Structures are given as C-alpha cells and as structure tokens.
Amino acid sequence: MCEAGFGVPRGKSGGAWAMRVCVVGAGYVGTVAAACLAELGHEVVAIEVDSGKVRRLKRGEPCIHEPGLKDLMERGLKAGRLNFTSDYEEASGRDIALICVNTPPVEGGGYDLSPLLSATRALCSLRRPPSCIAVKSTVPVGTISKLERVVREICGEEGPPLASNPEFLREGRAVEDFLKPTRIVIGARDEKAARLLRSLYEGLNAPVIVTTPETAELIKLAANAFLSTRISFVNEIARLCEKFGADIEVVAEAIGLDPRIGRHYLKAGIGFGGACLPKDLRFLISLGERAGEEVALLKGVERVNETQPLRALSMLEKALGGLKGKVIAVLGLTFKPGTDDIRDSPALKVAKALVERGAKVRAHDPALLGRISKLLPEAVECKTPEEASKGADAIAILTDWPEYKSLDLSALTRSMRGKVLFDGRRLLKPEQAKAAGLIYVAIGWGGKEG
Known part of the structure; x- marks a missing residue:
C-alpha cells in the first residue's frame, strides 16, 4: 500500500526552503x-x-562537459547535501522526485517513454513514495495524463500527484541557466504538487508560471521549435546573401x-544540432500531423536545417575544385562550443x-581530445589547430569554439598547402x-573571395 503524504519543508538555507529531493536519472539534466x-x-x-x-x-567527477558543474558537485558532496546511488529505496519518503531520464527519439518522430514509465513505476512501488513526482524530461503532450493512470494502477487514489516541470537549460x-532561470514552468492539476514545486525553487528569482500539465508540456516543445525557426530563418536569408553579394552578419545585426x-x-x-532542438522539432511536426494539421512552417x-550541412560541403567543393584527395583541417566537431555533445552535430x-x-x-x-579517432576513424586526430592545418588545402571551422577566434592565421597560412578558409560559423572577419x-x-x- 502506498503511503504518500504532503512533504513539509525542513528548514531554510540561503533563502530557500530546504527539502528532501530525489532526482531520477543522472544524465545531463539530472546531474545539473x-x-x-x-x-x-536542499x-x-x-x-x-x-x-x-x-x-x-x-x-565528484561529472560524466559530462559543463562549466562550473564539477565545483558544485564537490561542494554538495563535501557538505553532505548531495549523494548518488542506484538504490530506489533512497527515494522513499522524499518531498519531491524529479524524473530526468532520457527520452530518446524513435522512428516516426516520437519519443521512447519506457525509461520514464519504468522510473514512475519504481517510485510508486516504494512503501512510502515521494510526496510529489515531477517530470523534467522532454515529453509528448499528454504524458502526465498517461503517468497519472500508471500511478492509480499501483497506488489507487492515494498515490503521489504528478506535475510537468520542464527544463530550459x-x-x-546549464549551471547558469538553472540558478538564474528566465522562467519556471509548473504544470500541475494538484495544488499540493504546485505548492511543493514553488517551495523547491523559492531561492531563485524568476517568474513562476503555474498551468495545466498539457500546457507545460507544449511550452517546452514550442520554445525549442521557435528557437529552431529563428536559426533556419537566418540561414535561409544567408543563402540569399551569398547570391546577391550581401553579408548575413550585418543583416542579422540590423x-x-x-x-x-x-x-x-x-x-x-x-545548422543546429544537439539532443533537443532537432528531436523536439521532429516530434512537434509528428504531433501536428497526427492531429490533422499541416505544420508547413x-x-x-x-528542411532548411537538414540541407545546411550539405550546403557547406558544396561551398568547400567549389572553392577547392573538388574534394577527392584534398586535405581538410576540420576545426570543431561538437554541435556547439562549451560541450562535448556530438548528438545530431552538423x-x-x-x-x-x-x-x-x-x-x-x-x-x-x-x-x-582522445575521442576523435573513435568518432571518425578515417580522420587524423590532431591535438591543436596548428597541427591540423599542416599541409592542408583548406581549413574548415565547423564549431565556433572561442579559441579558434584568436588563431594566428598568418602562421597557419605558412604551414598550409592551399589557401582556402571556410568559416561555417562566421567566427572570423573576411578582412x-x-x-x-x-x-x-x-x-x-x-x-569577393580573399
């Protein structure tokens, strides 16, 4: 029999009510x-x-590359406020459980919700489930309703309330975004769940939006789709700039x-990549199609994003008069700087x-460093941009790492065989x-080139 109850804050620390929290899934979102x-x-x-x-x-060793995370982990572990385990019993009686498991994409534009369902069942099967279960994982609209049925199957009507609490990291x-959020979204039908989540984030200075689970779920998908739209828009205008002798940097600034x-x-x-934007865009398209909407935009x-990497390839091929046998110094493989994530990396x-x-x-x-040969076995892994550029016919900047902005281009030119610089991220100035x-x-x- 489940014995879920309302969690009572256990004190104050740094302006926020100290609560006993369980985070399920120590991946990117969960660890942060x-x-x-x-x-x-907490x-x-x-x-x-x-x-x-x-x-x-x-x-105290993060499994992801994220600035500031290691310091936070070390402080939390040392203070005894942070712990990691594989035992679900540690979640028993907690005020809040935040589910942060991965929801990988599946064929057809959906998500694999099996890790989420498994985590929910494990939490509800405890003799004393957490007082509230909130989902931070990105999920389809209607997921909380589905999980509520799972809770009722296991706990009856006395089970813990559920809520959607999407992340925007x-x-x-990610550390900065969590501690200085632009907004906190809580989708809950149960007042106690909403109150608990408000208490959890009391120490943060940000607007709190309390709404239904369905609206909260759609907020996350819509936010990522809008960001994707802006990127594809500017890339489409960039194509016109290439045709008519204009500069997208000046156009975008204006x-x-x-x-x-x-x-x-x-x-x-x-183009954009990573674990979120491409996946969430695909799902929103699939969601719209299933609802009978065209979602043409x-x-x-x-479509623009999928063809943008091919456009880069064509530009290099044209500049070099072909690619076969040409030596290309590729600078950057991650989908963006500041991370080691290569998921959907253009x-x-x-x-x-x-x-x-x-x-x-x-x-x-x-x-x-040390991983490139596994990711791209046919490539030569180089420890520095200078090493990569030796004997190259072209340099291709594909990720806008800050260190590439301060490269000594004159020195690189002297070590190259050719003279082409392809700037796929507009990191450098033509001059x-x-x-x-x-x-x-x-x-x-x-x-004009050069």
Whole structure:
C-alpha cells in the first residue's frame, strides 16, 4: 500500500526552503539539477541505474562537459547535501522526485517513454513514495495524463500527484541557466504538487508560471521549435546573401536591433544540432500531423536545417575544385562550443561527408581530445589547430569554439598547402583572412573571395 503524504519543508538555507529531493536519472539534466538544488541548500540524492557512473559521480567527477558543474558537485558532496546511488529505496519518503531520464527519439518522430514509465513505476512501488513526482524530461503532450493512470494502477487514489516541470537549460551554460532561470514552468492539476514545486525553487528569482500539465508540456516543445525557426530563418536569408553579394552578419545585426525581433538565435551557420532542438522539432511536426494539421512552417524549418550541412560541403567543393584527395583541417566537431555533445552535430555530419567524398580529414576539437579517432576513424586526430592545418588545402571551422577566434592565421597560412578558409560559423572577419593571404569562403558571405 502506498503511503504518500504532503512533504513539509525542513528548514531554510540561503533563502530557500530546504527539502528532501530525489532526482531520477543522472544524465545531463539530472546531474545539473541535482548539483544545483544541493547548492540551493536542499538535501538531494540522485538515482542512476548505471553503477559505474554512480561510482564516478560519488567521486565528484561529472560524466559530462559543463562549466562550473564539477565545483558544485564537490561542494554538495563535501557538505553532505548531495549523494548518488542506484538504490530506489533512497527515494522513499522524499518531498519531491524529479524524473530526468532520457527520452530518446524513435522512428516516426516520437519519443521512447519506457525509461520514464519504468522510473514512475519504481517510485510508486516504494512503501512510502515521494510526496510529489515531477517530470523534467522532454515529453509528448499528454504524458502526465498517461503517468497519472500508471500511478492509480499501483497506488489507487492515494498515490503521489504528478506535475510537468520542464527544463530550459543550454548546454555549456546549464549551471547558469538553472540558478538564474528566465522562467519556471509548473504544470500541475494538484495544488499540493504546485505548492511543493514553488517551495523547491523559492531561492531563485524568476517568474513562476503555474498551468495545466498539457500546457507545460507544449511550452517546452514550442520554445525549442521557435528557437529552431529563428536559426533556419537566418540561414535561409544567408543563402540569399551569398547570391546577391550581401553579408548575413550585418543583416542579422540590423534586424536584431529591432526590439520586436531581438538578437538572440540570429547567428548563421551550418545548422543546429544537439539532443533537443532537432528531436523536439521532429516530434512537434509528428504531433501536428497526427492531429490533422499541416505544420508547413515547422516542416520548412526542418528542411532548411537538414540541407545546411550539405550546403557547406558544396561551398568547400567549389572553392577547392573538388574534394577527392584534398586535405581538410576540420576545426570543431561538437554541435556547439562549451560541450562535448556530438548528438545530431552538423559539424560531425560535414566531417563524415568530407571523408565519404574522398577528402583527407585532419580534425581538432578541444572537448574531444582522445575521442576523435573513435568518432571518425578515417580522420587524423590532431591535438591543436596548428597541427591540423599542416599541409592542408583548406581549413574548415565547423564549431565556433572561442579559441579558434584568436588563431594566428598568418602562421597557419605558412604551414598550409592551399589557401582556402571556410568559416561555417562566421567566427572570423573576411578582412582577417585576406590579411593572412587566405581565400575566405563562408556561410552568408556574398563578398569577393580573399
């Protein structure tokens, strides 16, 4: 028999009510959430089924590349406010359980919800389930309703209430985003669940939106789809700039000064990637189609993004007069700087396509040292951009790591065989390339080469 009850805050720390929290899933979102909640003064245990990962996390070693995370973990572990385990019994009687398990994409644009269902059943099967179960994982609209049925099957009408509590974390800035959020969204039908979640985030200065679970679920999907739309929009305008001799950097800056538009996510490049934007866009398209809606705009956003890496390939091929046998120094393979994530990375797609077309790739990425050879066996892994550029016919900047912005282009030019610089992220200025004797080819650059 379930004995769920209302969790009572156990004190105050740093302005926030200290609560006993369980985080299920110590992946990207779960590890960040656990460490940050411990930093706010809560007593947190994170449950992770991978025992090897648990041992590493208990030593204060993050399994992901995220600035500031290691320091938070070490402080939480030392203070006794943070712990990692594989034992679900540690969740017994907790005030809140936050489910942060992975919901990987499946064929047809959906999500695999089996890890989420498994976690919910495990929590509800405890003699004393948590007082509230909140889902931070990105899920289809209607998932909380489905989980509520699971809770009733196991616990009857006395089971813990459920809520949707989506995360809005950017890889590379996740700690900052958690501790300084732009908004906190709570989707709950139960007042106690909403009150518990408000208490959990009491120490954070951000607007709190309390709504239905369905609305909260759609907020997350819509937010990511809108960000994707801005990126594909600026990339489509970049294509026009290439045709008509214009510069997308200046165009984006000018339209971004309009307060109705703003500057964020107006950076042209080889496309967006990562674990969230492509997956959530695909699902929203699938959701719309199943509801009988055309979702033409969303389909266009996806189409532009899928073809953007191929456009980069064509630009390189044209500049070099073919790719077969050409040596390309690829700088960057992760989908964005500040992370080691390569999921749906357009940079990795371009690098693989170069190999497939007969190019010889020499690759560097500061977050993937020691791993590049496994990700791209045909490529030569290089420890520095300078090493990658030796004897190259072209340099291709595919991820906008800050260190690539301060490269000594003149020195690189002297070590190269050719003179092409492809800037897939508009990290450098055309004048810089010209001064170093390089031919500048870039997304959204319609000026003369060199």
